Amino acid sequence: MQADIAKQLKRGQLSEAAARSQAARLSPTLAFADLARCATLGEAVTLPLRLTPSPHPYPSSPPLARCEMVVEAVFESLAVKRQIFAQLEAICPASTLLCTNTSALDIDQIAAAAPSRPHMVMGMHFFSPANVMRLVENVRAARTAPAVVAAVTLVALRLGKTPVLVGNCPGFVGNRMLAPYGVEAESLVTVDGVPPRAVDEALSLGLGMAMGPLAVGDLAGLEIGQAPRKAQGLYDPDRHFVDLLNAKGRIGQKSGSGWYRYDAAVGGGRQPLPDPEVGALLRAHRARNGLSAPYAPRAEGGGGVAPPAADELVERCLLPLVNEGLRCLHEGIARTPADVDVVWILGYGFPAWRGGPMHWAEAQLGLPYVLRRMREIGASRPELGAAFARRWEPSPLLLAAVEGRTSLAETLARLRAGTRAAPSKL
């Protein structure tokens, strides 16, 4: 946090006075006991908390009397987070809210490590850099109390953030929708042979995303998600190209290479530059996996066909993302299409003027068109097998909206009132 403040000061994004005042409010420490020095949240935040605290399970340990809330942000590991929550359970008073900044883990399992107060546990998924990005996904777990949802919402608002309440599932709303988007972008390059820059430019220059998906991967770091892949036995550099990039130490901007290469002398080392070495790695990867890559240059072992138009690349990457958003709505993980849109505009650089992915799909493309394209694309590559077709299966909400000729909001209301959609978990 101190490094971020210094960086913003250097770039002229913060005045000296603001930087000093922000730094003065931080009290870094490595000792849990120092949590007692935390400032109070104030009446505006604590007011809605009308909970009867359960008796403290460890009466002999000195409670951290002034600590009203903890936001845990340690490694993305369920085991480490559960260990921290067990420690917090032991030292914080029963009235302390315990939040986790996990990006994708099961918050119910984290809450189970604080057995006296699962009702006081909630996800608070800030976006990086947390001092700049406005979005916070506030994640309600199965046993989070309504008063805790209200208090955590107020905390986010007092921090100047825009909280969106979402349900607990792997990746919540934003990262869950990001996954199929990344899979399609990667598949366009590795399987179809579209150059990385063509994919990124279709999404950035064509649609208006702040950055293309592959450049975003390089910015965030391609090592993100590798630990869980290894833990689940999925890591395989021979079959998965991002695993191969990792194995080669190409983890993005911070290592000077990823999908692209970076040169400290060009754009401060942050400008993606085409890298012939990626072409060579792709060629070897395709040969190993028997991929014909029609759109790859012949020099990379491809068919040399001109890549599809930008509109088609946009559909290939974004329709599965839209479909996953519709699944979140159908399952009650997101409350409204507008909530999904806010997540993607404020958290992932979706162009605000397009209204977000749900609005784009419904008002600009039209849901019947989205359904038709999902089916056409899903049926277009039988050689890629059932896994490809599964990625393009339309969500039940899309089918119901097109069948009923009703808007997403009306369809959801109808399904939630009946039994054909999970009631909102929020």
Ligand SMILES: NC(=O)c1ccc[n+]([C@@H]2O[C@H](COP(=O)([O-])OP(=O)(O)OC[C@H]3O[C@@H](n4cnc5c(N)ncnc54)[C@H](O)[C@@H]3O)[C@@H](O)[C@H]2O)c1
């Ligand atoms: N980096 C992002 O873009 C981003 C965005 C949103 C959410 N998150 C989430 O924030 C969390 C942290 O991610 P990060 O990227 O900052 O990771 P990081 O590896 O940069 O930092 C994790 C920190 O946790 C500390 N830590 C690890 N084990 C600990 C323990 N037992 N006790 C105390 N501290 C411990 C480490 O020393 C390190 O400083 C993760 O849950 C991640 O999913 C990260």
